[in-house]
Amino acid sequence: MATDRAFLKRLENPVVGIRHQYLALKKYCPGKVEILDNDKTVQWEGTLQPTPVSREYQVVIRYTLSHPPVCVVKSPDLTALAEGEKIPHIYQNQTGIRGTHLCLFLPVIKQKNKVSEWQPTMFLADTILPWASMWLLYFEFWLASGKWDGGGVEHDENDGSER
Template identity: 45%
Template sequence: MSTADRWVSLALQAFDLRALLPTAQSRIRHQTSTLTSVFELQPATASCRYTVHLRYRLGWRPEVRVIDPALCTREGVDRIPHTFDNDLLCLHLDDEWRPTMRLADTIVPWASEWLFYYELWLTTGAWHGGGHGEQPQVTAESFHS
């Protein structure tokens, strides 16, 4: 197995997260091979600061959710785009992330980008972040918000 094919250890993932986000609070549970981390993201200077919870079980898809402030929908909309039923953020397609990748280089910037597009969606009503082959839905309301 080449170095590029090896899964990144939980310890190295936690180290990388702390190097990128010095205030990140991470914990490894060896019994379940799980890393959890709580950190703040601010996608743009004028953006809100979000407290984010990341849970990664070695070899599984990382789970990311915003814990503060609570995400909200637009009036008349039942669901936030690109989220799963359990409030997890949809950050990538199934084949775009692998356990050989570093969370700090992929999941964290993708979460920040998702938050940027979330804020834009709150303002315009159009999701400009792409994903799932979708085109942004621009409506007349998008131009009057």
């Protein structure tokens, strides 16, 4: 009997469930962590400060099974800090969380045949939180210099709207 390769691949790299995401966030990331939507969503809310001399940012990270995680900076208001300049690597915020929706990784962009850099086999505490902190550091550099050094792929604000 032939074994399905996709099945074997899933055994090698199992999806990290909501409860395991919750436990990792609770252990490694100070802030408020909760499970929502009948155990389908985990949400972390806390403070990120990229460097000791950086501002403190209030951030929400929400992950629902079968959807990519979202990261929203609630405060300070990044648009106000940008003083009218178009902020690079953000999405139009359709998350229901007030704030700026950050682009932290290449999403699945169907029309461009791209695969997401974030996978459900990854822990949020090891990926999305550090990536958010790095994004905020590059944002601070951008505010000072006007040049985005954080890399990334240029995209339309709507490319991540299905999140």
